Structures are given as structure tokens and as C-alpha cells.
Amino acid sequence: MTSREQPTTQEAVRRIADGQRVKDVALDLGIHPSTIYLALKRHGLPVDKTAPHRVLNPQTNRHIPKNTEHPTTTEAVARVKRGERVKNVAKELGIHPSTIYLALKRHNLPVGKNAPHRVLNPQTNRHIPNTTERPATTEAVTRVNRGERVVTVAKELGLHPSTIYTAIKRREEATDTPTPPGKKGEGNHRCSDTPAPTTTTTQSRCTTTEVPDLSCCSNDSVSSRTADHVVADFSLVPDTRVKTGRGVRLSSTDRLVIAQGIKERLSTRQIGTKLGRHHSVIAREINRGSTTYLDPDTQEIKQLVYNPQTAHYHAQQQARRPKERKLDRPGRLRDVVVEYLLRYFSPKRVEQRLLLDYPDDKSMHISHEAIYQSLYVQGRGSLREIIEEELRQREMNTNKVLIRGGKTRRPRSKIAGLRNRRGWVVGAEITTRPPEADDRRVPGHWEGDLVIGAGGQSALLTLVERSSRFTLLKHLPDDHASSTVVGALQEMIASMPGKFSTITWDQGSEMASARKVIDPAECGIYFCDPHSPWQRPTNENTNGEIRRRFYPKGTDFREVTPEHVAWVQDELNDTPRLVLGAMTPYEKMNEVLTVATTQ
Structure with missing residues (x-):
């Protein structure tokens, strides 16, 4: 879910629609041309060919390149279409084979099985491997499909369990058929003997969303983080599953399942089983996305209510980068930190002193690492420039924003404790x-x-x-x-x-x-x-x-x-x-x- 468009951007789109130039409008309104191009794309208006490379193509959702294809690449594609080998063409023209494979992919031409791993498969959007599957991996997949445990097979064949899971997943994607579920507690946590949820259609005023029906689950255990009367708002944006690191973020559909599970009084473990996620992920999501409500009779705060639409919106806002740091915006915290740093307090001293002076005001708390990042990581408008300007006004050394640490002392002297000839020391050691x-x-x-x-x-x-x-x-x-x-x-x-x-x-x-x-x-x-x-x-x-x-x-x-x-x-x-x-x-x-x- 995106935030509401700024009035300045709306004014820019209106003026472009009237025939004005993007460059002139951006200069007049004080915004970047890319902002206008993206707004034009959102409104379905045509984008000029001279748009910067940061603008996305609405059809392919890829960046629009600044330059056209290189003539050498065009020649290579033409020669490959005539039947020549990619390797020979690349060697003769002095370009890398990956360049030719990527150009073939752009021209929607078939890519051979020996393409390097940097080439993506247009159907699955995954890298095409340049090696065939090892016989041991093939044997392992066959034995797992017969019902053997993944851990046992991996140990006997000298493979890592993740290698077998990856091979199973690769075959599942190639055939578009789900892998038969294994026994409970074995291997991949996505495999379960619990029946898959069916889907029901819930209509709202603006959209119609398919919501998984969790009625097939039992109501034996109830999580402590549930509400008796939960009214879930299912008018959400389409499912958007984002991969981050080794994991995958919860999507809008996942949050619909969580809201439905809370309504059915399921535990976090039961909801996690349906989603193929760990129960702690579900518990943290409910804790983050829940809000309290007032009892209409007693006007007392009673239970936590989980709203999937609100939770998904806040999750997207939290995932936006770059984030605004505490010291980016003017305020009392930044004023106090700057004043302490001008006195050459170390960031660690500043952190501890703020905890002592403002024990109950969390808005005045900041870690020493955040202060260091504001001094050295940020670019224009960083805290360092503010301090240097203050140092100039006070006629102090602008090169010494922070004092350095002391030197490490040498080991104990070998002559320490020996008899001393200085008379004033004798008897007063x-x-x-x-x-x-x-x-x-x-x-x-x-x-x-x-x-x-x-x-x-x-x-x-x-x-x-x-x-x-x-x-x-x-x-x-x-x-x-x-x-x-x-x-x-x-x-x-x-x-x-x-x-x-x-x-x-x-x-x-x-x-x-x-x-x-x-x-x-x-x-x-x-x-x-x-x-x-x-x-x-x-x-x-x-x-x-x-x-x-x-x-x-x-x-x-x-x-x-x-x-x-x-x-x-x-x-x-x-x-x-x-x-x-x-x-x-x-x-x-x-x-x-x-x-x-x-x-």
C-alpha cells in the first residue's frame, strides 16, 4: 500500500497533462524529474523516451535504459539467430557470452541449456544453472519421494539436507506439482499432514478478496493474544510477498489468514502451520499489528484487536528505506546531543548521560552507535556539518569533532620495585x-x-x-x-x-x-x-x-x-x-x- 500522493506531485502531473515540459515543471516546483515521471506512470500517462533510467517501464516493471543496445551486441544476436554458436561469436566480437545471452532474452529468443548462471529464466525468473544435477542428488530425491527421511538420506549419501530440499523444490517448480507431504516434524517445515485450507470469497465495498478458510482446523488451544470479537477488514492490496535475506516477509494474504485464524480462536502454532511459518513469527506479527479497543459498556481497555489492513500498512512503512534517523530532524534531542558533543563528550558518555537525565522520556534516549552514524555515515545535512558550523561560530577547531582515545600502556617495568637511590622515595613507596x-x-x-x-x-x-x-x-x-x-x-x-x-x-x-x-x-x-x-x-x-x-x-x-x-x-x-x-x-x-x- 502506497502513501497518498503529495499535492506538489499532483500539480506537476496536471501541468504536464496541459503540455508543459517535465524539466521546466520540476525546476519550478522544486522536485526531481524522476518524481514526475513515476507519477505519470502511476496515472497511466505516456512517458517520454528521454526519461532517466530510474523510471520503470509499466509493462515489464524494469528500468528504462538510457542508451540503446550496443551495435556489437546487435550483430552478435543476428549471428546467433543464423545458427552460429554463442561461444564462437563472443570470442570473435570480444564480448562476454553473458552479454549475448541477456540480449537473446531481451529479444525473446531461446536460450541454450549451457547458458551461464547469470542468465535468468524468463518463466521462473530464476538463474539458469550451468551444470546438470549430480547423480547423488537425483538418487536422494528419488528415495525421499519413496518415503525415506531427508536427514537419513543426506547422511548416507554425504549430502547436506538443504541440497535435497533445493532439488525437490526445483522439480516442483519445473512440473508445477506440489511435493507430497512428509511425516510430521521431518525436514522442511512447509510439509505438514494438516489438510490445506480452502478459500472463501469475502466482498467489501471496493474489492473482492479470496480469503483462506481455516474452518478445517480444531479449536482446542487458544492463543493468549486473541480477541473475542474481531472484525477483519479484507479490502487489502493484492498479495505482495517480498524476499529479504534468507526469509520472506509476510504478505497481505498472510495477514488475512492470521486475522481469520484469530477470529476462529486458533493458536499461533495452528496459524503458523497453515502458513508454513514458525509460530514465533505469527506471535510477533499479532503483537506488532494489534491495537486495544474500548468496551462500549464500561469504557475500559479490554483486548487486542488485529486488523490486517492496518498491520500491512504499518509493516510497509517500517520496511521503507532509507529511514529517518532520530538526529535528522530538529528537536530537543538533537540540541542536547550537539551541545554535549561541542563539549567533547564521547557518544557513549552522551548516551549514558541522557539515560540519567531523562529516565522516563524515551524520546530523549539514543544509542552511541546512532550518534556515530549521524557523524560519519550520513552525507549532506549530517550532524557533523551542524557541529562544524557551531565550532566555526565559537571560533574553535573544526577538525576536532570528537576526541580520540588514549594510548595503550606498556607492560609493567622489569625494574619496578627495585631499590631506588632517590632519598625522598625511601620509606614512602x-x-x-x-x-x-x-x-x-x-x-x-x-x-x-x-x-x-x-x-x-x-x-x-x-x-x-x-x-x-x-x-x-x-x-x-x-x-x-x-x-x-x-x-x-x-x-x-x-x-x-x-x-x-x-x-x-x-x-x-x-x-x-x-x-x-x-x-x-x-x-x-x-x-x-x-x-x-x-x-x-x-x-x-x-x-x-x-x-x-x-x-x-x-x-x-x-x-x-x-x-x-x-x-x-x-x-x-x-x-x-x-x-x-x-x-x-x-x-x-x-x-x-x-x-x-x-x-
Whole structure:
């Protein structure tokens, strides 16, 4: 069933019927000429020979070619008609034999049995095989027709059961006689010992449709998805069975059978047997195509009613391609996704954050894969162009729509844990750190490091809390000597009294005087093993995100203002983290502190 024709297309057809040119009308109304040609075909109006190749021929339902037949092909057809062999003609003229076979088919000339498999049989519209049937297959079909089981025959002859089924089906099509049904449960699910349904004629106001009569079936079992009073509308379009992949979609006639079966109170298994389909296909179709109705007496929603006409229409609408994606149309969802992506949130973070912010609004839910497709798969009008335009307006880097992932860390160093000559590390190794700092349940355990600027002249001090991923940044534009770094650490600890239990650092010399200045009772300082950055993974991941989102490698922090560093700190703490269940570090820190104070 097709959708109603657009008013613009109707206007175009009317103007073409009045004698105007298709090209002029299409340009005037802003539609494609192919749309007008197809509308002319639907209305039964003549189509010009100059129509594009996308227009279908009403008689053959095939595309109208742009070009006429090649002269070489015409000559080949003429020589084959005179009795020459296709193989010799193709070799002499330098064309492929399939080209000649297809031309013979177009001219309604007989095609030999040795035609390649790419040639279609005009009667069955199937490929003509270029090899004869194997003797083993012929023997297998003969034994199955005598009543033997397909599985047993296939095992004895070393064939696959599908080979036998295909051969049986091929003979059935060649003779136009149905295959005798086998025993119940054997082989092909289309074979059954249940009698075939007869047909009754149901008349409606517009059409007369033959509907299979299922009265021969018993009413022993009733599906849970049935209605007592089902009035099926049988005024449907002609049967259209569409092959998709390895299966076949339900046609309009199949849906008529389902509606009649529901009216007869048959189970999904009984209806599936009549249609030769699995019962789960029938159950899903009833579930998709059913609607609720109101009881006229109590005005309450009672049962599901299956309407085959409505179900077939919705099935066709669902099968239309290409489909409109969620982010194709303007709306609140696209605005929120664009805003998150402009903050360099990953699509996975966007997905999880939307689930957290809008738990009951399914219109605001979208998968990260759909976001990736909107960014990279679509062509004109894609989400990527919208984001790039926003980046230009905000004077940001348009080449960085999404940040890339971090690098994979190297295996553990072989010298990790060996005796170290750095005096400030002795006695403060990571192995001496309290065990509660490892499980991330207790807040107050931090990891720190420096992000060095261009030329090693400036730096950015970063501290990350292990349980909440809360981040503190300190701007060091002049130097990153030990006295400067330790002084900055003291200021950061003083800004959050009682929130620091331990700080884990690498063995850099900037922390040489930390244990002498910072009171161990106020905050313990611990150092990782040499070449072991994975011992402070939270800080390493945060530093990598700072590099990717805000300060690329080579940034001179002398040119960065403290206000911008403060903004970066707020942005990091307001970014949803997947490891926190899409919560932000701000929200997680408040939750952790609330739990800690109540215990």
C-alpha cells in the first residue's frame, strides 16, 4: 500500500497533462524529474523516451535504459539467430557470452541449456544453472519421494539436507506439482499432514478478496493474544510477498489468514502451520499489528484487536528505506546531543548521560552507535556539518569533532620495585600506602602529576580524587621547581581541609621536598615504582583527557590565563563519566561526602 500522493506531485502531473515540459515543471516546483515521471506512470500517462533510467517501464516493471543496445551486441544476436554458436561469436566480437545471452532474452529468443548462471529464466525468473544435477542428488530425491527421511538420506549419501530440499523444490517448480507431504516434524517445515485450507470469497465495498478458510482446523488451544470479537477488514492490496535475506516477509494474504485464524480462536502454532511459518513469527506479527479497543459498556481497555489492513500498512512503512534517523530532524534531542558533543563528550558518555537525565522520556534516549552514524555515515545535512558550523561560530577547531582515545600502556617495568637511590622515595613507596586507598570506597585518596608545557618552562599541576574522579588544577606559569610545586600542593590541601588522606605521585624531583614540608598527619605522600604510571591510573587518564580536549601537547601555559584553567577544572568536574554511571565528579563527590558523613 502506497502513501497518498503529495499535492506538489499532483500539480506537476496536471501541468504536464496541459503540455508543459517535465524539466521546466520540476525546476519550478522544486522536485526531481524522476518524481514526475513515476507519477505519470502511476496515472497511466505516456512517458517520454528521454526519461532517466530510474523510471520503470509499466509493462515489464524494469528500468528504462538510457542508451540503446550496443551495435556489437546487435550483430552478435543476428549471428546467433543464423545458427552460429554463442561461444564462437563472443570470442570473435570480444564480448562476454553473458552479454549475448541477456540480449537473446531481451529479444525473446531461446536460450541454450549451457547458458551461464547469470542468465535468468524468463518463466521462473530464476538463474539458469550451468551444470546438470549430480547423480547423488537425483538418487536422494528419488528415495525421499519413496518415503525415506531427508536427514537419513543426506547422511548416507554425504549430502547436506538443504541440497535435497533445493532439488525437490526445483522439480516442483519445473512440473508445477506440489511435493507430497512428509511425516510430521521431518525436514522442511512447509510439509505438514494438516489438510490445506480452502478459500472463501469475502466482498467489501471496493474489492473482492479470496480469503483462506481455516474452518478445517480444531479449536482446542487458544492463543493468549486473541480477541473475542474481531472484525477483519479484507479490502487489502493484492498479495505482495517480498524476499529479504534468507526469509520472506509476510504478505497481505498472510495477514488475512492470521486475522481469520484469530477470529476462529486458533493458536499461533495452528496459524503458523497453515502458513508454513514458525509460530514465533505469527506471535510477533499479532503483537506488532494489534491495537486495544474500548468496551462500549464500561469504557475500559479490554483486548487486542488485529486488523490486517492496518498491520500491512504499518509493516510497509517500517520496511521503507532509507529511514529517518532520530538526529535528522530538529528537536530537543538533537540540541542536547550537539551541545554535549561541542563539549567533547564521547557518544557513549552522551548516551549514558541522557539515560540519567531523562529516565522516563524515551524520546530523549539514543544509542552511541546512532550518534556515530549521524557523524560519519550520513552525507549532506549530517550532524557533523551542524557541529562544524557551531565550532566555526565559537571560533574553535573544526577538525576536532570528537576526541580520540588514549594510548595503550606498556607492560609493567622489569625494574619496578627495585631499590631506588632517590632519598625522598625511601620509606614512602606505594607498597606502604594504606590498603583502603586501593578499593576506592573511602574518599580522600588522591593522585597527582604535572602536565608540562612547551619547552619545559611552564606546567599545570593536576590532582584527581580516586573514588569520585574529582579534579583540582593549579596553574604554574613560571616554573615547576620542587618549592613551587610543594607550595601549590599546600594551597590546594588548605582549600579543602579534611578531604586529603594520601597523595600518590611519580618519582619526579618536583616532589623532593614534599615530605619535609607537608605534615604526614595532614596528608601522606606516596610514590609509584619507576616507570609504572598505571599505579596512578586515574590521574593518567585525566591528564590524557586534558591533552585531548583542552591543552594539546606543546601548549605554553604562560599564555594561558588562570581564569581559563579554572573553567577547564569546572568542565572536567561537570563531565559525565561512564565509570560513575554517567554521573559527574561534582555529583559523585557530593554523594560520597554525604555517605561518609552519615556513617
